Amino acid sequence: MRKSRRADDGGDARLDLHLEREHPIMSTGAIHLLRLIHIVGGVFWVGSVLFLSFYLIPTVQALGPAAGPFMDHLTRVRKLPVGLVLATLLTLASGVLLVWLDSAHFQGAWFRSGPGMTFTAGGTLALVSGVIGFLVSSPTARRLGTLAAAARAAGQPTPDQLQEIQRLQTRLATVGILNAVLLVLATAAMATARYVG
C-alpha cells in the first residue's frame, strides 16, 4: 500500500489528485518500477528523436553515400530501430497503465482535474507522435535502408535511386522535426502536470 503524504505535508490538495492515491491493485514497489520504466523509456525515446532529427539526419544528408556504411551498421548491426520501437511501446503502455491507476480506472473526475487534463494532453501528444513514428518514419527509414543497400551493392546509385533517396531523407527529416516538437511538448506537460490547477 502506498503511504499518503497528505498527513505529512500539511495537506497539499494538488498532491491528492494522483500519485498519492493508494492503489489496492499494485504494490508500491510495482508502481515505482512502472514509473521507472515509463520515465527511462520516455527519456530514451525523446532523446533519440531529438538526436536523430537535429544532428544525425542532417549529417547523413550532408555526407550523402559516404554515410551509407555508418547507417547500415547503426540500423542493421546495432539495431537502433528495435531499441526505438521498444522504448516507444514501453513508454506508451506504461503511460496508459499510469493513467488507469491515477484515474481510479478511468473515472471522469481525474480527467477534469488540472493534473489529469495535463497528463492526458501530454499523453495524447506522445501517442500522436508514436503513431506518426510507426506509420511514417519507420516505413520511410526501412525503404531508405533497402534503397541505399541496393545502390551500394551496385557500386553507386543510379540518378533515379539518388533522387528517391533524397526525397525519402527529406520526408524523414520533416517528420522527425514534427515528432521532436510533439515530444518536447509532451515532456513539458509531463514535467508540470502535477502542479497544474
Ligand code: HEM
Ligand atoms: C514523450 C513521452 C513521455 C515522457 C517523456 C513522459 C515522462 C513522464 C515523467 C517524467 C513523469 C513523472 C512526472 C511526475 O512524477 O511529476 C510522467 C508521469 C506520468 N505520465 Fe508520462 N511521459 C510520456 C508519455 C506518456 C504517455 C503516452 C502517457 C499516457 C498515455 C503518460 C502518462 C503519464 C501519467 C499518468 C503520469 C503520472 C504517473 C504517476 O502518477 O506517478 N505519459 N511521465
